[in-house]
Amino acid sequence: MGTSHQVFLVLSCLLTGPGLISCQLLLPSILPNENEKIVQLNSSFSLRCVGESEVSWQHPMSEEDDPNVEIRSEENNSGLFVTVLEVVNASAAHTGWYTCYYNHTQTDESEIEGRHIYIYVPDPDMAFVPLGMTDSLVIVEEDDSAIIPCRTTDPETQVTLHNNGRLVPASYDSRQGFNGTFSVGPYICEATVKGRTFKTSEFNVYALKATSELNLEMDARQTVYKAGETIVVTCAVFNNEVV
Incomplete structure (x- = not known):
């Protein structure tokens, strides 16, 4: 017999008025339900992201850069959305955070908010996770x-x-x-x-260098504009590198 996975969905409910309750799904679920997991070098592993609407994965390496990572949707009879992330031939570079999140809750500017699991892939020849271009x-x-x-x-x-x-x-x-x-x-x-x-x-x-008070100068080419004209204002900040 196959293993049966039970997924519990948690709703956040807010009393919005007399007799009115607004509920929304908090976060999707990850299977296996663990905070962290150690994976053997050169082995394969898979993670499932389960939710009530479309879900995706954020992970240490992009699929374009790493052919050993595959993400696919999986059909089931529960009415839930399932997206599977599978890694073959796991290496030290696959060590890191794997985040499962709802597509509709994310924008290009926002931080990813979802459920997390941290994967370790111990490598006796590589004690440290390889660095990105700007990490140094x-x-x-x-x-x-x-x-x-x-x-x-x-x-x-x-x-x-x-x-x-x-x-x-x-x-x-x-x-x-x-x-x-x-x-x-x-x-x-x-x-x-x-x-x-x-x-x-x-x-x-x-x-x-950052100070609580800004030493700045502002200058405008002109102070009176006609409707439809472009307004140009120059702002210069001195003795402060964080604005």
């Missing part, structure tokens, strides 16, 4: 906390942070990296796995 540049406002995104493929790996050869104490989460208030400069993450030492490339922390 960490830009932060002065005195604000920042994340240095050296994530490990194995949650059990111990990691240290170094700045110009000095050990830097900071909070570490294998799903994010090091979190703290860092001075400007280069940082390297280091890990030891089965006697082998792994180091990341440099992360460069750059702080933007």
Whole structure:
């Protein structure tokens, strides 16, 4: 006999007036119902996103960049929408967040809001998850906390942070990296796995100067316009890199 999966749908209901109740589906569901999962290197795994309307996946690698990732709709008799994400020949690069979300709740400008599961793919030859093109540049406002995104493929790996050869104490989460208030400069993450030492490339922390008061000048070519004319105003901000 096959395995039967039960999916529980949670509704958020709001009393909007006398005798009127407005309800909406909170979030879709993910099968398996886990917060994180460790997947064996070079193996295959699949995740199911289930909801009451059309659902999609956000994942670490796009289908265009990775032929080992396939996303497809799956028919069932429950009346629910099911979208399956399948990965074959899993590698360290597949380590990361997988998010299941409703299509109708997302816009191009909004952050993805949905249900999450974190997948680890431990690789003895690759302690750290490969970096994206812009990950090595960490830009932060002065005195604000920042994340240095050296994530490990194995949650059990111990990691240290170094700045110009000095050990830097900071909070570490294998799903994010090091979190703290860092001075400007280069940082390297280091890990030891089965006697082998792994180091990341440099992360460069750059702080933007920001003040609560803006020193600015505004200028307009003219102050009186006719209907239909284009209004041009120039605004210049001084001594502040965050506007």
